[in-house]
Amino acid sequence: MKVRNTILKITASAAAAGALTWLTVLGGASSVPDAAIPATQSAAGEGPGFAIEDGAYPNAEKILAEQKIKLKSGNGHIQLTECTGAPELMQIFSHENEKVCFQVTGDKGYLSLEIPAVFGVKGNNYSAQVDMSVGSEEKTFTIDKNSWTAVGETADDQGRDFMLLEIRTSK
Template sequence: MKVRSTILRITATALSAGALTWVAITGGVPGGSSPDTLATKAVADEGPGYAIEDFAYPNADKILAEQKIKLKRGDGHILLAQCTGAPEQMEVFSHKNEKVCFRGTGDKGYLSLEIPAVFGVKGNNYAAQVAMTTGTEEKTFTVDKNAWTAVGETADEQGRDFMLMEIRTSK
């Protein structure tokens, strides 16, 4: 009997020690999580999903419908702007859209877009390049700072229409 009672006492002590260790490590929360982790999980489960940036231009469909300018993607540092003639604006001239203006922000920018029949660009205080296509041919033009640059049709020996596809800027 004495051996049995000793075994029971040792077993009870071991179980108590194990339970105390479990409470100390996990804070007494099931699943081995701490109370802080559970609070985080509960908030995360109830909160909005992940925001994944696809770099799509905001309100692009509305701009296309109203202004016939297809803005695709960018880094947010080249923005469509109302043409005011301000020196910090880049002005793009097209037979289809007349004048379209952009404002640069930050040290560099990127914008993917489609503006047909572009023939001239007035640069701003950024170094800029515009990528254009005619048929299957692609050409890149360097835009002069704060000056007019012939691009597309006016820079092409054959006078072909070019579509503006990309603007890149840097300070």
């Protein structure tokens, strides 16, 4: 009989606590003082409470310091990788960095970057274009699939050093 009374008391306490919680959640009266209820704030004016992909290239500062390649942003389908000679890699040749390689994935790729003094690109099995600049002049070069394309200095009748600014790829 004593066990039964204890169970009833526990059940009644739990039910009361549950009812109090529901009243608080629904905005009803509560016997809990306002000071004991944690304050909440609206997140509406603070911006989103979740991560938003901004397109910034991961570890860009470290790559710039170590390899002198400024990777700005992209859609994630053109990634800097080790040059292994694999035919699926896009290879960029420059006087500053010698050879820089990129793995291309997906249907469309985009990468904003800066590599100075680029003079050649070896394409892969993607259609590709590169945007380059020299001074205030900008030029777009179409890259041949799976072969070498002269760009920048080697395609310029004045032999000027061009900066690689963008790579765009599509299947």
